[in-house]
Amino acid sequence: MIRLTQIRKSFGRNEVLKGIDLTVRKGEVVAILGPSGSGKTTLLRCINYLERPSDGEIEIGELRVKCKHPSKQEIHRLRGKSAMVFQQYNLFKHKTAAENVMEGLVVVQKVPKEEARKRSVELLEKVGLGAKLDAYPSQLSGGQQQRVGIARALALNPEVILFDEPTSALDPELVGEVLAVIRKIAKEGITMIIVTHEMNFAQEVANRVVFMDQGAVVEEGAPNELFRSPKEERTRQFLQRMTPEAVYSI
Amino acid sequence: MGTSFDISYVFDYFVKLLPYIRITLTIVGCSLLIGLGIGLLVALPRMYRIPVLQRFSQVYVSFFRGTPILIQLFLFYYGMPEMLKLIHIDVTKVPALYFVIFAYALHTGAFLSESIRGAVGAVDRGQVEAAYAVGMTGYQAFGRIVLPQALGIAIPVFANLVIAVLKDTSLAFSLGIMELTGKSQTLPTMSQHFFEAYLSLALIYFIISIALEKLFFAVERRLLRYEGDRDRDGRAASGRKWLNRRFSGRLELQKEGARP
C-alpha cells in the first residue's frame, strides 16, 4: 500500500503541490488526470524523491518517511520500493535492451548476472521484444524503447510502478503497442500510478481516477462515475476539453 | 647555414631521432596520467559547487590556461626548488625531467578538468534520474551511467589535448631535456645540416600525431557504438565546434581577461 499524506512542494515561491493526500491499495491502478502544469509530474517525482517534497509523509509498504528531514538511507530505501516509466523513456543509452533491464537487478538488488539475464529475457519477451535483446536504444523506435522502459520497471519487482505520461512522446501510430503492454500488466495485479492524457485508456484500465488541478486533488472516484458525472465544475470542463467530441467541434 | 640540402641527412637523422620518441612519449604519458587524476579532482568541486574549493580550482584552471606553457616550465624548474628549500626539502638532485613532467601534468590537468566538466554536463539529466529511479546510489549512478557516457563524449576533446601536449613537449628542450626536439638541436652541430634535422623532426611528430588521431578515432567509435549514426554525426559536429572554442581558448583567455 502507498499512502501520501499532505505532500507539499514549492519551487522557490511557487507552491506546486498544496498538500496532496492519496492512498493506493495493493494491486490498484490509479490514473491521474489534470491540465498541464497542475503538478502531476512533480507528485510522481516526489514519491521516489527525484524531487524533494517540502513537507508531508510518504508511506510505501512498511517504510514510512517524513519528508522534511529524510536521511540518505531513507531516500535510498524509498527508491528501492518504486520504479518509474518516464515520458522520454530515459533508457540507459550505452546499454542494450537486455542490459537496461538487468542493470537494477545486478547493481541494486545484487542478483547474480546469469539469473538477471534470464529474467531480463523473460520480461522483454513479455513486452514483445524478444528479438531485440541486444539492440541499443538508438536502434529502437519510441514505442519499443518505452516497452523496454516498462520491462526495466517490472524487473525490479517494485511495490508500485509510476508512469509519467508514458505515451506522450510517441508518434500516434506507436501509442497502441505501449498501452497494450500496460493493459496487460495491469491485469496481473501490479500496483500502478499512471499520469496520462489518454482518456479512454484511463477509463478502461484504472480502478480509480484522480483529477488534479493547480497542485491539489480536485476530485477522485471510480472511472465510470468520474467520467460520466463529475461532481466538480473544473473536472467537467477539463473532461470536455479532452474528449474527442470537443476536438471535432472546434 | 651554408650547406646545400641533402636528403640522405633526413633519413639519417630520422633514424637517429627514433630512440628519443621514448622520452617524448614518457613525458606525454606521465603528464596525461597524472593530469587525469588532477583534472578529475579539480573538476569535482566545480561540478558539485563546493564553496571554497570551487574558487581554488577556478584560479588553478585560469592560471594554467592563461599563461604560456614555456613560462610554466621555467616557473617550476627555477621556482619550485626555491620554494621547497623554505620548508627544508632539497630537490637540487632531482632530474629536470621530473619537473618537466610535473609542469606538463598541471598544465594538462587544467585542460582536462574543463573537458571532464563539459562532458559530464553534456550527459542527459534523464540518465541520472533513471539510475536513481532504479534505486542506484549517487556513486553507482555516476560510475555506471554518467562516467561511461561522459568518456565517450570527451574522447574527441581528449584526443586533441593529447596531440597538443605531444607538440608542447618540444619546449622541454629549453630545460635541457633530451627528447625529440632537444636531440634534433644537437645532431647537426657537426654537419651543419639543421634544416634536414628539423625536417625529420617534423616528420616524426607528424607521424605520431596521425597515429594518435587514428587510435582515438577507433576508441571513440568503440565507446560510442551505442549511438545511432545520426546522433554520432550530429554530436561529432557540435563536439568539434566546442573543441575549437576550447583550444583557441588559450588565446581568447587573454582577451577575456581584458574585458571589464
Ligand SMILES: Nc1ncnc2c1ncn2[C@@H]1O[C@H](COP(=O)(O)OP(=O)(O)O)[C@@H](O)[C@H]1O
Ligand atoms: N524543476 C522545476 N523548477 C521550477 N518549477 C518547476 C520545476 N518543475 C516543475 N515546475 C513547475 O511546477 C508546476 C507543475 O509542473 P508539473 O508537475 O510538470 O505539471 P504537470 O506534470 O501536471 O504538467 C509547473 O508550473 C512547472 O512550471
Ligand SMILES: [Mg+2]
Ligand atoms: Mg507532466
